[in-house]
Amino acid sequence: MVxxxxxxxxxxxxxxxxxxxxxxxxxxxxxxxxxxxxYFTFASEYFFQVENFKNILANAAVTxxxxxxSTFLIIAGQIDLSVGSAAAVSGMMLAQVVNAHGVPLGLLxxxxxxxxxxxxxxxxxxxxxxxxxxxxxxxxxxxxxxxLLIGNGQTVGMNNFEWLGTAQPLNIPLxxxxxxxxxxxxxxxxxxxxxxxxxxxxGSNPNAARVVGxxxxxxxxxxxxxxxxxxxxxxxxxxSQLSAGSxxxxxxxxxxxxTAIVLGGASLAGGRxxxxxxxxxxxxxxxxxxxxxxxxxxxFWQRIAQGLMLIxxxxxxxxxxKLNNTRS
Amino acid sequence: MKVSSKFRAGAIAAVAIAAVVATSVxxxxxxxxxxxKAVPGSxxxxxxxxxxxxxxxxxxxxxxxxxxxxAKAAGAxxxxxxxxxxxxxxxxxxxxxxxxxxxxxLNFQPVASASAAICKAGPQVPVxxxxxxQDPCQKAFMGADNSYAGEVTGKALGNYFKSKFNCExxxxxxxxxxxxxxxxxxxxxxxxxxxxxxxxxxxxxLIQIDAGRLEPALAxxxxxxxxxxxxxxxAVVAINDEGIQGAxxxxxxIGRDGDIYAGSQGAAASAHCDIAKNTxxxxxxxxxPERYGEIGVPYLLDLIKKKTVPFQLKIKHVAVNADxxxxxxxxxxxxxx
Numbered sequence: 001m002v003x004x005x006x007x008x009x010x011x012x013x014x015x016x017x018x019x020x021x022x023x024x025x026x027x028x029x030x031x032x033x034x035x036x037x038x039y040f041t042f043a044s045e046y047f048f049q050v051e052n053f054k055n056i057l058a059n060a061a062v063t064x065x066x067x068x069x070s071t072f073l074i075i076a077g078q079i080d081l082s083v084g085s086a087a088a089v090s091g092m093m094l095a096q097v098v099n100a101h102g103v104p105l106g107l108l109x110x111x112x113x114x115x116x117x118x119x120x121x122x123x124x125x126x127x128x129x130x131x132x133x134x135x136x137x138x139x140x141x142x143x144x145x146x147x148l149l150i151g152n153g154q155t156v157g158m159n160n161f162e163w164l165g166t167a168q169p170l171n172i173p174l175x176x177x178x179x180x181x182x183x184x185x186x187x188x189x190x191x192x193x194x195x196x197x198x199x200x201x202x203g204s205n206p207n208a209a210r211v212v213g214x215x216x217x218x219x220x221x222x223x224x225x226x227x228x229x230x231x232x233x234x235x236x237x238x239x240s241q242l243s244a245g246s247x248x249x250x251x252x253x254x255x256x257x258x259t260a261i262v263l264g265g266a267s268l269a270g271g272r273x274x275x276x277x278x279x280x281x282x283x284x285x286x287x288x289x290x291x292x293x294x295x296x297x298x299x300f301w302q303r304i305a306q307g308l309m310l311i312x313x314x315x316x317x318x319x320x321x322k323l324n325n326t327r328s
Numbered sequence: 329m330k331v332s333s334k335f336r337a338g339a340i341a342a343v344a345i346a347a348v349v350a351t352s353v354x355x356x357x358x359x360x361x362x363x364x365k366a367v368p369g370s371x372x373x374x375x376x377x378x379x380x381x382x383x384x385x386x387x388x389x390x391x392x393x394x395x396x397x398x399a400k401a402a403g404a405x406x407x408x409x410x411x412x413x414x415x416x417x418x419x420x421x422x423x424x425x426x427x428x429x430x431x432x433x434l435n436f437q438p439v440a441s442a443s444a445a446i447c448k449a450g451p452q453v454p455v456x457x458x459x460x461x462q463d464p465c466q467k468a469f470m471g472a473d474n475s476y477a478g479e480v481t482g483k484a485l486g487n488y489f490k491s492k493f494n495c496e497x498x499x500x501x502x503x504x505x506x507x508x509x510x511x512x513x514x515x516x517x518x519x520x521x522x523x524x525x526x527x528x529x530x531x532x533x534l535i536q537i538d539a540g541r542l543e544p545a546l547a548x549x550x551x552x553x554x555x556x557x558x559x560x561x562x563a564v565v566a567i568n569d570e571g572i573q574g575a576x577x578x579x580x581x582i583g584r585d586g587d588i589y590a591g592s593q594g595a596a597a598s599a600h601c602d603i604a605k606n607t608x609x610x611x612x613x614x615x616x617p618e619r620y621g622e623i624g625v626p627y628l629l630d631l632i633k634k635k636t637v638p639f640q641l642k643i644k645h646v647a648v649n650a651d652x653x654x655x656x657x658x659x660x661x662x663x664x665x
Contacts, residue, residue: 165445296407
């Protein structure tokens with residue numbers, strides 16, 4: 001018994017030691033982020049300024065709003081590629097309705113659209129059983145057409161609704177505040193609620209999740225609704241920032257979202273990821289984009305650097321995962 | 329750039345030809361200005377900005393390069409920021425310009441209705457809009473006269489149909505790009521105005537297709553021709569050269585390239601050989617993006633120095649066809665041999 005206890009103690013202390021030595025999932029990302037910040041601080045006199053950090057965060061906020069529920073989806077082993085087009089449709093609707101009927105109805109239209117489109121995606125994926133990638137890829141094309149249709153191919157100017165995108169309570173741009181609040185809610189939801197734990201369970205092993213009584217389809221359905229509502233809201237924020245709805249405004253948003261989430265350590269196979277990681281991924285992409293512009297790096301090199309950054313960061317993350325597996 | 333330098337070096341004759349061709353097609357639109365080289369040293373100690381359209385698009389890159397060239401010639405520091413066709417990125421560019429204290433900037437971002445937000449976010453300095461209105465901060469507007477540009481080749485196409493077919497035509501296919509909004513409306517409307525001024529109403533013979541780029545034009549033009557099996561006199565116009573290149577590729581693939589007669593916008597280097605050799609490519613309107621800097625930079629420096637600058641600084645568009653393409657763009661001749 002004594003030996004066993006002692007052995008257990010030794011075993012326990014080895015486990016503790018391993019735990020201490022285990023590299024946190026987000027550690028490489030934090031390191032990359034800090035290195036980038038140090039580099040850009042020395043590379044450009046304009047980088048380390050409050051105004052510039054506000055710019056970086058305000059730019060990241062719109063993508064970030066979409067990233068929160070999209071992280072849920074990816075952890076659950078799903079994906080939503082229609083977020084950019086949904087944001088475009090929402091922005092076009094908002095501009096049209098605000099101009100004709102005022103802000104409250106405009107926001108209501110955005111909410112109704114988000115709910116309806118989320119239900120549509122959720123229905124096709126969970127009830128009809130179509131793959132989420134295919135469903136939302138179809139949605140991307142379909143909604144882009146709708147966005148063009150709403151404005152007859154034109155952008156639509158919007159009056160008297162700049163506050164959502166440009167207000168600065170306590171000198172902090174409102175989109176940053178909104179994103180921060182959503183990120184905190186998202187992190188708490190994922191970590192401390194039954195809904196959050198269900199998402200991880202579904203992503204890790206859908207069959208096991210079903211066996212233990214998790215209503216997978218319902219959770220996935222709800223997550224698609226959250227994703228569509230967040231996309232619609234992000235479209236509204238963007239439209240408010242620009243005082244205009246453009247059918248092209250959300251183009252490529254889906255790639256930015258997936259990049260940030262995967263960069264943040266989420267697995268496209270499901271079961272792994274966190275809101276903190278996603279926020280780090282967003283910041284890395286945002287700081288890289290900002291730093292390259294401040295340094296006057298030619299556009300083509302910016303694109304190359306952004307692509308390489310993604311590959312390097314994901315590779316780094318894979319190496320970290322392998323190291324952790326080897327040690328355990 | 330090579331085209332431009334040869335053009336500048338000794339091409340007084342070419343300029344004369346261009347002017348003659350342009351005026352013979354349509355009277356020049358009001359507000360059109362001659363290119364004007366930046367005076368060396370005129371921008372010394374001045375920082376200017378450029379919000380680009382998208383360097384991944386040939387036209388946008390040509391404009392960027394020409395502005396960079398002229399800024400360098402003037403001795404000004406140019407800060408470039410690419411909007412990548414995205415108003416949100418342009419908004420970020422404006423904030424960056426404020427941070428970097430640019431003294432004036434050229435704005436080629438694509439969403440006119442977002443310009444107020446962009447103006448507000450950027451530094452309160454002189455702004456020249458390129459091709460797309462940038463209210464309320466633009467002090468001048470330079471670039472394409474889209475409606476007039478469409479009209480130039482629309483009329484050339486009408487004249488061709490009049491001389492060849494006595495204005496009989498089976499269909500008028502318009503390859504458009506709804507993504508560029510007002511530019512599309514002005515340019516494509518200009519084609520119709522020009523064509524109708526010679527051959528009368530197009531009416532229900534008009535077919536509008538959202539296929540301004542090469543690939544969609546290639547795919548959709550085949551479909552359009554399939555719906556017109558007995559048509560042999562089809563006018564085709566596109567928002568740029570690419571659209572027409574796609575249309576001809578589509579028509580050729582189904583053995584119908586003899587049925588279409590085309591006009592395009594841009595007269596970019598990539599289209600010169602086709603314009604010269606393809607007898608069914610009736611004409612194209614030249615925009616000279618490789619010379620935009622010769623208007624944008626000197627006039628922006630004037631504005632920064634608080635000199636009076638006319639509001640309209642439009643490019644003098646020129647109708648390009650097989651007869652004059654190598655006179656206007658001599659560098660292309662060797663490439664097309």
